[in-house]
Amino acid sequence: MMEVLVVGDLIADVVMRLEFLPTPESVQMARDLKVLAGGAANFAITASRLGLKVGILDAVGVDAIGKSLIQVLAFESVDVSLIKIKNGFTKQTLVLVSERGEKSFVGLLTESTATISPDDVVEEFIRDTQCVYVSGYSVGLEVLFPSEGRAVLKSVDLARQLGKIVFFDPGPLAASMDRRVLQGIIEKTNILSLNLSEASSISGTSNPEKAAEALRGIGPEIVSVKMGENGCLLLMGGALYREPGLKVPVVDPTGAGDAFNAALLFGFLRGWHPQQIVRLANSVGALSVTRLGAGQNLPEKREIIDFLIRVGEYEIVKKLEV
Numbered sequence: 001m002m003e004v005l006v007v008g009d010l011i012a013d014v015v016m017r018l019e020f021l022p023t024p025e026s027v028q029m030a031r032d033l034k035v036l037a038g039g040a041a042n043f044a045i046t047a048s049r050l051g052l053k054v055g056i057l058d059a060v061g062v063d064a065i066g067k068s069l070i071q072v073l074a075f076e077s078v079d080v081s082l083i084k085i086k087n088g089f090t091k092q093t094l095v096l097v098s099e100r101g102e103k104s105f106v107g108l109l110t111e112s113t114a115t116i117s118p119d120d121v122v123e124e125f126i127r128d129t130q131c132v133y134v135s136g137y138s139v140g141l142e143v144l145f146p147s148e149g150r151a152v153l154k155s156v157d158l159a160r161q162l163g164k165i166v167f168f169d170p171g172p173l174a175a176s177m178d179r180r181v182l183q184g185i186i187e188k189t190n191i192l193s194l195n196l197s198e199a200s201s202i203s204g205t206s207n208p209e210k211a212a213e214a215l216r217g218i219g220p221e222i223v224s225v226k227m228g229e230n231g232c233l234l235l236m237g238g239a240l241y242r243e244p245g246l247k248v249p250v251v252d253p254t255g256a257g258d259a260f261n262a263a264l265l266f267g268f269l270r271g272w273h274p275q276q277i278v279r280l281a282n283s284v285g286a287l288s289v290t291r292l293g294a295g296q297n298l299p300e301k302r303e304i305i306d307f308l309i310r311v312g313e314y315e316i317v318k319k320l321e322v
Helices: 040-050 064-075 123-127 136-140 146-161 174-175 178-189 196-203 206-218 256-269 272-287 301-310 314-321
Strands: 002-007 010-018 032-039 054-060 083-085 092-098 101-108 129-135 165-169 191-195 222-226 232-236 239-243
Touching: 002 083, 002 232, 002 256, 010 054, 010 064, 010 232, 032 040, 032 064, 032 206, 040 054, 040 064, 040 129, 040 196, 040 206, 040 301, 054 232, 064 083, 064 301, 083 272, 092 123, 092 196, 101 165, 123 129, 123 146, 129 136, 129 146, 129 256, 136 146, 136 174, 136 178, 146 165, 191 196, 191 256, 196 206, 196 222, 206 232, 222 256, 239 272, 239 314, 256 272, 272 301, 272 314
Parallel strands: 002 054, 002 129, 010 092, 054 083, 129 165, 165 191, 191 222
Antiparallel strands: 010 032, 092 101, 222 232, 232 239
């Protein structure tokens, strides 16, 4: 039985490092170029490295990038048996990262892109997991991928009916999503994790504590608000836990939120105290911004433990080393 099933948002990231983000008519040479697993794979890889049993339900195309994604995930001990290979191209994103750590995304997505459909979401798959993890990217791109959006909504509905945990990260497309659809997902969500901009857009307040309270009022039992260099907060069990930002050199924030989510879910499923959960997630998110690209470039468990030792989180280290 899987502990978490990720549905949708499996993407390959083409990461390009530049001196500065492009402006009209500007010319520059790339400093670095990598093709890495991205999107849902960021969460899945980090969760697997921490020790969770993870699987992905999505589709890739009949191209070399799709084959490579499956190989990378399998190497990371992620269950790839539910990944469908379909005619078309694998979802890709061009990730532009400046020397200052700024980033910009360009989706390389067309009508020929391979996606899952509601028929690919079978009740048995949801029954055989503890938690379903979904992202707002799959639902927010409704115009391009209505089939994938419906598949994700079906997985959420099934998870709710079967008493499974629903973990939802709305992502940056939250502001443009149909408000009724967005609210419907949040109402069925157990764990909601989002950044302050997204929380403010949905709740109508820029105060992180008030935003978390407002969002919990919609349905989630747990709300996490990620605030980058300002740390994060976790509303859980009726109490608020806040962690300050950790000072680290920022190279590329891509995937840091996904890695944060993986650590958050890991701590929750292992029954940790909320303060320890949010400290682990905060540390994993901070460590993730110190390298270029996400996917297989995200921190290994040993790196996470070493980082936690450096910041003095010895009790968490003991739990991870068990």
